[in-house]
Amino acid sequence: MKRLLVLGAGTAGTMVANKLRRRLDRHEWQVTVVDRDDAHHYQAGYLFVPFGTYDRHDVVRTRHHFLADGVEMVLGEIDRIEPDDDAVVLADGRRLGYDYLVVASGTTPRPEETPGMDGSEWRRSIFDFYTLEGAEALAQALRAFDHGRLVVHVTEMPIKCPVAPLEFAFLAESWLRRRGIRDRVELVYVTPLDGAFTQPVASAHLAGMLEERKIQVEADFLVERIDPERRTLVSYDEREVPFDLLVTVPLNMGAEFVARSGLGDELNYVHVDPHTLLSAAHDNIFAIGDANDIPASKAGSVAHFAVEVFIGNFLQHVQGRPMTGSFDGHANCFVESGDDKALLIDFNYETEPLPGKYPLPYVGPLSLLRETRANHLGKLAFRHVYWNLLLPGRPVPLPAHMSMAGKQVPHEEA
Known part of the structure; x- marks a missing residue:
């Protein structure tokens, strides 16, 4: 039995566990997720709490509720990773072995x-x-x-x-x-x-x-x-x-256990290939979401799009095949601007946010770099999408890679 261990049951970790549980043979693979507690927070909702739009009940659910059947959840504080021994040690002394490890421990304010x-x-x-x-x-x-x-x-x-x-x-x-x-x-x-x-x-x-x-x-x-x-x-x-x-x-900063494990930079982010998310130092460790050092926004949309690319790569990698997927740093963020309006930005490693329409070129219905009520409603509606589609790992009809279709490129002055 091969063991996949996911550290962190936040946005990226939950999506990875759910999607891979469906794709990996249950007779051949054990999928385990580790987190310190059983409270999953919709962190994008924190922005609305100071203004009374959301409260605690809108942004907190139990983690285990969103994990697919067949995913084991372990509650405990992570002390360190021992990559040479393919093991994770918890603060209470428990040791969890793995064949493949996904670090999805996020980032926190310090x-x-x-x-x-x-x-x-x-x-x-x-x-x-x-x-x-x-x-x-x-x-x-x-x-x-x-x-x-x-x-x-x-x-x-x-x-x-x-x-x-x-x-x-x-x-x-x-x-x-x-x-x-x-x-x-x-x-x-x-x-x-x-x-x-x-x-x-x-x-x-x-x-x-x-x-x-x-x-x-x-x-x-x-x-x-x-x-x-x-x-x-x-x-x-x-x-x-x-x-x-x-x-x-x-x-x-990233998790302290990343630093204790010798896997992090000065801010405790795991160094990975920015396109495959595979650790630069270990061939059986990946880091996704906010836990890695890719030059992209630390945002839920980046985690979502990266996971879509990662799943195919992981399945190829464990079969000994080359990883053919390449994450492009795609980020897609609503920007609330007040008065029940918002704008939307869509960009990646190579292309900055530009005006245009999204997700359908020239049609939208959302506008890029323009304040509209539709964008505001889209941001509010995303909470439902997050709880009911994104976390459970259900299909979300948005392309993982950024498209230039429908975007308006500014003309350079001669």
């Missing part, structure tokens, strides 16, 4: 990595929304906030869902305006990037949206520390950004 962030003002005037507890605490703080300086801040890239901080800024502006207190609040967006986003066309478009909403931008800001007493962000070049309410995205 406020303790920035001096002053998780000090005396943590969850008092400094909040995050990348955890459910943080989003719930922020919801209470926002209800009590009626004037002052609200700063939305990104510590460093990469982060889960890189557009989420922008979405929060747009939603906060709309929320404050609807409450009739927008003119009493100064909104500032602080980013380590040189613009609103990483790609020129989208960055220019999003920068225009920030300017239109009178949201100030402090770019190229690499935070060195937070002074909680003065309620001030301090950068390495000694710039300062004061705040009354700080909504920050802490440094994101």
Whole structure:
């Protein structure tokens, strides 16, 4: 009996376990998933919790409910991987052997990595929304906030869902305006990037949206520390950004057991081939979703599209055949912009977000890089798709590879 071990029952890990359970002979393969608890979080929903659109019941389900019959689930904290022995050791001493290992342990915010962030003002005037507890605490703080300086801040890239901080800024502006207190609040967006986003066309478009909403931008800001007493962000070049309410995205890092196992980079991400997701160091270890170091967005859509390519590659690999699938870094993200509208971006390793229509060329019904109500409804509807199609591993009629059909390429000036 061959053993497939999946570390992490989040988005990527659950999809891999379910899809491979259906494709691997049950008499020849054992499929096991390991996670620390039985609570699966729809992390994209955290964005809506501070504004009262979603609550805990909308974003949390049991993990085992979404695992296919025949997938064994083991609850326990992972201590380390011993790749030379093909084994995973849990914190309680249990050892789980494997023939093939899939690391899908994700990434988490680390406020303790920035001096002053998780000090005396943590969850008092400094909040995050990348955890459910943080989003719930922020919801209470926002209800009590009626004037002052609200700063939305990104510590460093990469982060889960890189557009989420922008979405929060747009939603906060709309929320404050609807409450009739927008003119009493100064909104500032602080980013380590040189613009609103990483790609020129989208960055220019999003920068225009920030300017239109009178949201100030402090770019190229690499935070060195937070002074909680003065309620001030301090950068390495000694710039300062004061705040009354700080909504920050802490440094994101991969799982500590990845570092203890000698498999990670400085941020605990597993080094893999960006097209096959196979470990650069071990021929029977893959890393998918947010756990790897591929140069793509750490977003649910990337996990989804990558898993679609990975399944075929894995089946070829275990048969000793060359892997013919090549993941292109495809990402597809809704960007909430407030007032019940959103825009959509679609891009990959080589191609930046461009205007156009999606998923059908020239028809849509969704618009790329344009604010529409249809895009907003699409984002809200995705929660149903996530719980009922994506996680169970059912087919989602979207191509894994990005298509240029229907996209409008800007003409270069002569």
